Amino acid sequence: MKQNFLFLLSIIPLQVFAQKADNxxxxxxxxxxxxxxxxxxxxxxxxxFDDIHARFADYAAFQLDSLMQTGKATEEQLKKAEECVVKTAFYFDQTTFVNASERTITVYSVIPPNLYSYQEATNGIAWQLTDETDTICGxxxxxxxxxxxxxxxNAWFSSEIPSSFGxxxxxxxxGLIMYACDTENIHHFKAITxxxxxxxxxxxxxxxSIATSREKFIKAKNHFEExxxxxxxxxxxxxxxxxxxDGGSNSIFINGVQVRLRTNGYVPLEIK
Structure with missing residues (x-):
């Protein structure tokens, strides 16, 4: 396998918290x-997520991680999973890891040609509950x-799933957040499974990775994506x-880190 970074966090040794998937x-x-x-x-x-930890990532990266954790995947299987990450048209290039006991969120992302990480507190949102209800994913x-x-x-959470994550x-x-969107109707997260x-x-x-602060990273990331x-x-x-x-699409790597060009433009999740 080529030694590309691709923002594949799985190619670095991983620390396992939930030893059993049924937890x-x-x-x-x-x-x-x-x-x-x-x-x-x-x-x-x-x-x-479990009771204490939560990890949010692109699904293609998750699939590659899962294969690597088995220790039984063939070289061909790993190559196909890596190619899927490279060729995914719309790839979510942030991975967040929450440690509820430490009340921290660690964010891993990329501004080519470098990988970055920063940490912030989990209590950054002062939610206001309303009387509105909806049914999402059953x-x-x-x-x-x-x-x-x-x-x-706006976030819709289900107390039927007693978790503080989303x-x-x-x-x-x-309750687990099943759907969230901003009031400008630009960004939407919807649970499907x-x-x-x-x-x-x-x-x-x-x-x-380069350790930085949230403020510095967001400013640099939003500028870079312009x-x-x-x-x-x-x-x-x-x-x-x-x-x-295939089909004339090319993948660009700078110092082994993939540069994902956004043909439709970039609208950041965070503007400050």
Whole structure:
């Protein structure tokens, strides 16, 4: 296998918390964003959680992690899973890991050609509960509103699933968040499958990542995505590679890190 980073947190040794999958649960979400070109992009993401830990990531990365954890996958199987991550048209390039006992969220993301991580507290959203209800994925949900990252979020949580977690960084309610959207109707996380855990929950370890603060990362990330190729410092490039894909689509790697070009434009989840 090529030594690409691809933002595959799974290629680094992992720390396992939930030794048995039957002690954990998984909720698959469709994340939809309305882009600057007024196109809707849909990403497939997954939340793994138990009583204390939660990990949210792109579903393709999760599938690769699951294969690697078995220790029984063939080279061909791993290659196909890695290719899936590379070729996924809409890839959610943040992985968040929550440790409820320490009340922290650790975020792992990428600004090519570097990988970054930062940490913040879990109690960053002051939710206001409402009387509104809805049924999502077969579960009765209550509505709450709160502000995070410069956006107002509406979240529907189900007390039938007594967990304080939710998609991405959204959490802190008395039930699993099954659906969330911002009031501008740009970003949507919707649960489509809830199931027993299929693989242990892991905390990523990335020895070569750059530790930073949330504020610095968001500012740098949002600036970078305005024009990715132009915003990569030329002096930082030691290796550049283009891999040809099917249908004329190419994958670009700078220093082994994949650069994902957003043809429909970029609308950040966090604006401050």
């Amino acid at each position: 954990s649960y998984e909720c698959i979400y469709e994340y939809t964003v309305k882009t600057t070109n007024a196109e809707n992009e849909t990403y497939t993401t997954i939340l793994q 579960y009765l949900c209550n509505k709450a509103t709160g502000e995070y990252g410069g956006r107002i979020w 998609p991405w960084k959204l959490g802190g309610l008395p 809830f199931r027993q855990g299929t693989t242990p929950i892991t905390a990523p370890r990335i020895p070569n 024009n990715p190729i132009a915003n990569i410092p030329k002096e930082s490039i030691t290796d550049m590679r283009v891999e040809k894909g």
